[in-house]
Amino acid sequence: DTAVSQTPKYLVTQMGNDKSIKCEQNLGHDTMYWYKQDSKKFLKIMFSYNNKELIINETVPNRFSPKSPDKAHLNLHINSLELGDSAVYFCASSQIGWGIEQFFGPGTRLTVL
Amino acid sequence: DQQVKQNSPSLSVQEGRISILNCDYTNSMFDYFLWYKKYPAEGPTFLISISSIKDKNEDGRFTVFLNKSAKHLSLHIVPSQPGDSAVYFCAASETGSSNTGKLIFGQGTTLQVKP
Numbered sequence: 379d380t381a382v383s384q385t386p387k388y389l390v391t392q393m394g395n396d397k398s399i400k401c402e403q404n405l406g407h408d409t410m411y412w413y414k415q416d417s418k419k420f421l422k423i424m425f426s427y428n429n430k431e432l433i434i435n436e437t438v439p440n441r442f443s444p445k446s447p448d449k450a451h452l453n454l455h456i457n458s459l460e461l462g463d464s465a466v467y468f469c470a471s472s473q474i475g476w477g478i479e480q481f482f483g484p485g486t487r488l489t490v491l
Numbered sequence: 492d493q494q495v496k497q498n499s500p501s502l503s504v505q506e507g508r509i510s511i512l513n514c515d516y517t518n519s520m521f522d523y524f525l526w527y528k529k530y531p532a533e534g535p536t537f538l539i540s541i542s543s544i545k546d547k548n549e550d551g552r553f554t555v556f557l558n559k560s561a562k563h564l565s566l567h568i569v570p571s572q573p574g575d576s577a578v579y580f581c582a583a584s585e586t587g588s589s590n591t592g593k594l595i596f597g598q599g600t601t602l603q604v605k606p
Contacts, residue, residue, distance in 0.1 A: 478586065479537045
């Protein structure tokens with residue numbers, strides 16, 4: 379009965395590779411988010427989709443491309459990985475209008491070598 | 492430009508005593524505030540929230556206080572328990588007609604409750 383799930387939990391890859399992280403929520407929420415937690419532990423929003431429509435797009439390199447095939451899924455694809463992309467990436471979901479609380483997945487720790 | 496700040500990176504308290512975690516913000520348009528708790532290798536979990544129309548919200552051992560004039564909020568945990576040891580994040584949001592659900596997080600405070 380996992381609410382927000384992410385795969386994989388750990389991802390180790392070489393610089394220059396392309397990788398994807400998947401996120402799924404079974405809460406029936408209409409909005410999903412991607413956050414990045416860097417080495418300094420700051421948790422910063424990257425993207426948000428509401429009913430498959432992009433509504434938040436922060437200053438993120440265009441090597442990062444979110445994709446939402448349906449409102450229960452929000453995947454993050456990263457091209458040409460760089461060392462600075464190493465971080466923990468969290469997916470979250472909420473139902474805007476029901477409340478502001480967001481429910482987070484367990485995170486994906488990405489290490490770029 | 493950090494709009495939400497938690498100036499204490501860590502806090503250590505004795506079991507049974509009160510834990511007070513602080514958070515300051517700069518954006519006067521923020522009207523909803525939340526506290527999240529995070530254990531290692533897990534995602535943040537929602538703890539408690541407060542709307543700007545209130546100055547206090549209580550849920551069991553957890554109470555959040557909001558001082559709008561000072562742009563300051565605090566989370567009180569009483570009594571503190573060893574299981575409360577975690578990183579606590581303060582977050583703020585600007586709701587309204589263009590509500591996107593965007594949360595701005597502080598950098599977190601690590602709470603250690605000693606038995």
